[in-house]
């Protein structure tokens with residue numbers, strides 16, 4: 418570990434393929450920024466994806482697309498470990514050992530498990546129940562000090578901390594690190610429907626690697642102030658998602674202009690959207706250029722992931738030696 422940094426951060430992301438603006442603003446930007454202060458271990462958690470049938474359909478391509486987006490966005494593989502979860506088999510072993518100190522009642526009581534049971538009643542598998550145990554194994558295997566989590570993942574991290582304490586108590590040891598939660602304010606990025614969180618499954622998303630033309634097309638579909646039916650109707654930018662996104666991607670002057678002109682019908686929604694689309698395309702242009710270059714060289718990307726897995730395996734094997742010893746495995 419680099420001793421000039423504050424500690425080790427771990428985060429896992431499910432391989433959902435090409436990332437959208439919600440992923441970018443909610444997670445990837447934060448991943449990139451954390452590298453300045455922490456030793457970072459970022460894992461594409463393909464084993465977690467197996468709990469949901471749809472996510473397994475294009476698992477390899479989705480994993481590759483996600484890695485491309487992460488690297489193009491600024492993850493620095495020379496210092497950060499980026500790898501694929503299943504390339505470090507020790508995680509499955511630790512998952513099994515930790516499952517011995519994981520009360521079933523607690524696991525089935527977690528809100529995320531209940532959500533999954535509701536979402537996929539036809540496929541309530543054992544992996545879903547053990548999801549937080551595997552997540553705990555992910556974190557503690559790499560001796561992470563800190564895990565950045567949004568409010569919805571907080572119960573899982575608390576579960577991980579409890580599991581570490583239970584393990585220590587059961588085996589009278591202190592070999593694992595109880596991870597700290599780094600509360601991350603994840604901005605709510607609405608989809609182009611202007612109502613629900615941006616999500617691929619809802620098809621209300623804008624991919625960050627889309628072409629400028631595709632981006633314009635998706636921005637044109639964005640729902641605006643519903644009360645503004647005619648060009649001559651004044652609008653209310655405070656309830657319009659286009660305005661929210663202007664605040665992220667447009668200059669201060671442009672935001673002020675839209676704020677003023679929308680209210681007195683001085684600007685039409687089409688022009689307002691085109692201004693946002695232009696600024697969005699400009700902001701994403703360097704990322705897209707890097708991504709296109711990386712996509713031409715899949716061997717390089719696989720090499721980065723292999724190198725990450727090698728470095729991750731070294732940490733993992735050291736942890737497992739200590740764990741096996743603590744448990745008393747021969």
Ligand code: SF4
Nearest residue numbers: 652657659679686689
């Ligand atoms: S002018 Fe812009 S901010 Fe106002 S309602 Fe139309 S798209 Fe929204």
